Amino acid sequence: MQRRVVSGKLAGLVVAATILLCVAATTLAQGKPANAGPPPNNNPNLGDRIRQIDESRLRSAEVDAGTEERNQELVRAAIVNMKEDYKRIQVLRNDIARNLVARKPLEYKLVSEQTAEINKRASRLNVYMLARVPDQEKPNPADELKNEEMVGALVKLCKLIDSFTENPALKNAAIVNSKDVAKSKEDKANADRDLLAIIKLSGRLQKKSENLKLSQ
Numbered sequence: 001m002q003r004r005v006v007s008g009k010l011a012g013l014v015v016a017a018t019i020l021l022c023v024a025a026t027t028l029a030q031g032k033p034a035n036a037g038p039p040p041n042n043n044p045n046l047g048d049r050i051r052q053i054d055e056s057r058l059r060s061a062e063v064d065a066g067t068e069e070r071n072q073e074l075v076r077a078a079i080v081n082m083k084e085d086y087k088r089i090q091v092l093r094n095d096i097a098r099n100l101v102a103r104k105p106l107e108y109k110l111v112s113e114q115t116a117e118i119n120k121r122a123s124r125l126n127v128y129m130l131a132r133v134p135d136q137e138k139p140n141p142a143d144e145l146k147n148e149e150m151v152g153a154l155v156k157l158c159k160l161i162d163s164f165t166e167n168p169a170l171k172n173a174a175i176v177n178s179k180d181v182a183k184s185k186e187d188k189a190n191a192d193r194d195l196l197a198i199i200k201l202s203g204r205l206q207k208k209s210e211n212l213k214l215s216q
Contacts, residue, residue: 131192
């Protein structure tokens with residue numbers, strides 16, 4: 001649709017330029033009747049100047065069309081990346097939860113790899129979402145996790161991912177009712193809060209598991 005609109009604009013400019021050139025050529029050839037007013041403008045550069053203006057307009061339209069196409073390509077690439085990160089975070093969450101439910105001893109090398117990837121993908125999602133929380137809600141810097149806190153922290157990470165991925169702000173972004181603007185803002189704020197918490201907790205878990213895998 002965008003391409004057809006741009007093509008239509010270009011075609012319109014071409015037609016307009018052609019008409020202007022024809023009118024200018026006719027005016028220059030015919031001039032005005034004798035004693036009907038000021039003498040005709042016989043400036044030989046007038047036609048060239050009109051052509052320059054029209055060519056400049058056409059080039060500008062072509063540049064705008066190229067810029068719009070590049071913008072569309074960037075949007076499409078961003079959507080693909082977001083979908084991939086969104087799905088992969090859920091897969092990693094399920095792998096972690098499966099091992100927790102089975103009560104398997106923690107493999108710190110595996111946990112380090114899983115949480116590092118979650119952190120990377122959540123951070124990349126935030127490039128597009130620009131998540132933020134009010135200053136008064138920003139938590140203080142957390143201390144390093146203790147060994148006995150690892151399982152509880154992994155459970156919390158799984159719950160945060162559940163809350164984030166099931167948030168209506170992400171699942172129903174394309175169908176926001178004008179009457180639900182306040183609710184949509186609240187959902188977005190919750191999604192922001194969860195995403196930032198995922199980034200922070202996954203980073204802490206990755207750092208701790210990286211240290212523990214050496215001893216394991």
